[in-house]
Amino acid sequence: MEGRVFVIGLGLIGGSLALCIKEEHKEVIVCGYDINEEQAKLAKMMGVIDESVRSLEAGARDADLIIISTPVTVTEQILEQLAELPLKDNVIVTDTGSTKTTITDKARSLIEKGTCFIGGHPMAGSHKSGVTAAKKILFENAFYLFTPRQETNPKEIETLKAWLVGTKAKFLIVSPEEHDYLTGVISHFPHLIAASLVHQAAAAEDHSALVSRLAAGGFRDITRIASSSPAMWRDILLHNRTVILELLLGWENEMQKVITLLESSDASEIYRYFDEAKNYRDGLPSKEKGAIPAFYDLFVDVPDYPGSISEITGHLAKDEINITNIRILETREDVYGVLVISFQSEEDRARAEVCIQVNTNFETSMG
Numbered sequence: 558m559e560g561r562v563f564v565i566g567l568g569l570i571g572g573s574l575a576l577c578i579k580e581e582h583k584e585v586i587v588c589g590y591d592i593n594e595e596q597a598k599l600a601k602m603m604g605v606i607d608e609s610v611r612s613l614e615a616g617a618r619d620a621d622l623i624i625i626s627t628p629v630t631v632t633e634q635i636l637e638q639l640a641e642l643p644l645k646d647n648v649i650v651t652d653t654g655s656t657k658t659t660i661t662d663k664a665r666s667l668i669e670k671g672t673c674f675i676g677g678h679p680m681a682g683s684h685k686s687g688v689t690a691a692k693k694i695l696f697e698n699a700f701y702l703f704t705p706r707q708e709t710n711p712k713e714i715e716t717l718k719a720w721l722v723g724t725k726a727k728f729l730i731v732s733p734e735e736h737d738y739l740t741g742v743i744s745h746f747p748h749l750i751a752a753s754l755v756h757q758a759a760a761a762e763d764h765s766a767l768v769s770r771l772a773a774g775g776f777r778d779i780t781r782i783a784s785s786s787p788a789m790w791r792d793i794l795l796h797n798r799t800v801i802l803e804l805l806l807g808w809e810n811e812m813q814k815v816i817t818l819l820e821s822s823d824a825s826e827i828y829r830y831f832d833e834a835k836n837y838r839d840g841l842p843s844k845e846k847g848a849i850p851a852f853y854d855l856f857v858d859v860p861d862y863p864g865s866i867s868e869i870t871g872h873l874a875k876d877e878i879n880i881t882n883i884r885i886l887e888t889r890e891d892v893y894g895v896l897v898i899s900f901q902s903e904e905d906r907a908r909a910e911v912c913i914q915v916n917t918n919f920e921t922s923m924g
């Protein structure tokens with residue numbers, strides 16, 4: 558592809574998309590704008606973008622593709638601003654927001670002006686934000702949802718896919734309403750529940766100061782997404798409030814059912830509750846990448862921590878295997894401990910397991 562790409566919002570997602578586009582389309586100039594000058598400077602210094610511009614107008618004027626990658630409420634404002642600016646006739650405007658109905662509605666003035674807008678949502682990310690967390694493999698094998706209008710020319714959808722082919726994501730088309738329902742169930746609502754579990758644990762500190770110490774392992778893992786950006790999730794919830802409110806009512810009913818089961822000590826129904834959940838969960842695709850990143854953890858039995866950690870990380874570094882996190886599980890009483898090393902992909906985890914088995918005597922397992 559040839560031309561100019563303009564990325565508005567040079568954070569985790571905008572930065573990662575810029576990297577994917579630069580990698581795939583070497584001739585293309587990627588310019589960027591961020592209201593936070595520090596982020597824009599960093600993006601230029603890190604080579605995430607080729608040029609940094611000082612206004613929306615300067616970047617939008619000559620762009621063939623405009624990607625809006627700001628918090629969803631800001632995206633609404635930017636769509637309105639773009640509708641007032643001179644743009645190229647054949648430009649495609651897309652966004653990366655986690656919600657789609659409100660954003661698609663807001664794009665109306667742009668569309669009425671004759672500009673092509675195709676809503677987008679790369680369904681991969683992290684609880685980190687900012688351009689320093691950007692990486693070009695972020696979207697590999699992830700779903701990338703598009704929410705075009707029925708009137709959108711299919712050729713324009715194909716052009717957008719061609720621009721984004723470097724993401725190596727799996728493109729899917731859904732309606733904005735279906736998008737918001739699906740992401741409400743599998744992403745937005747779980748974030749809310751993770752936050753509420755953390756609130757519950759924090760409140761329980763009043764009963765026992767041991768809560769936070771014991772919450773270090775599995776509890777910390779299942780509530781990891783509660784460490785995501787509060788501002789981003791506030792905006793997502795506000796955009797998708799109808800769906801979330803509906804899901805909360807369903808959840809209330811569900812919890813009421815559980816209360817009744819417990820009050821009546823109904824052992825077989827309690828068993829059935831867990832069994833049905835287990836069966837459904839066990840049937841979920843394990844190799845697919847969903848909205849919430851999976852953990853690619855490798856467990857290594859180690860004798861003394863300090864020596865073992867440096868030995869293991871040394872071997873992994875030699876084989877150029879990147880670690881995203883490393884921690885020790887101190888749940889056992891004996892001298893041995895368990896080192897939990899997290900990787901970015903299944904492939905890295907498999908390579909790491911071979912590397913550790915070849916170079917050390919430590920036992921490894923997938924957990």
Ligand SMILES: NC(=O)C1=CN([C@@H]2O[C@H](COP(=O)(O)OP(=O)(O)OC[C@H]3O[C@@H](n4cnc5c(N)ncnc54)[C@H](O)[C@@H]3O)[C@@H](O)[C@H]2O)C=CC1
Nearest residue numbers: 566568569570591592593627628629654655682683686687
């Ligand atoms: N974080 C994640 O895992 C995912 C986020 N998304 C969506 O992508 C969008 C961006 O999210 P992230 O990159 O994670 O956020 P981020 O916080 O890393 O980056 C957002 C950037 O937008 C900039 N910005 C804010 N207001 C602006 C304005 N008026 N003009 C120009 N720049 C402005 C900020 O300074 C920041 O650098 C959000 O809509 C989010 O819902 C989609 C998929 C995954």
Ligand SMILES: O=C(O)C(=O)Cc1ccc(O)cc1
Nearest residue numbers: 655681682683684785848849
């Ligand atoms: O790690 C997390 O917090 C995520 O759940 C990543 C994420 C955040 C927002 C999205 O719209 C899609 C994926």
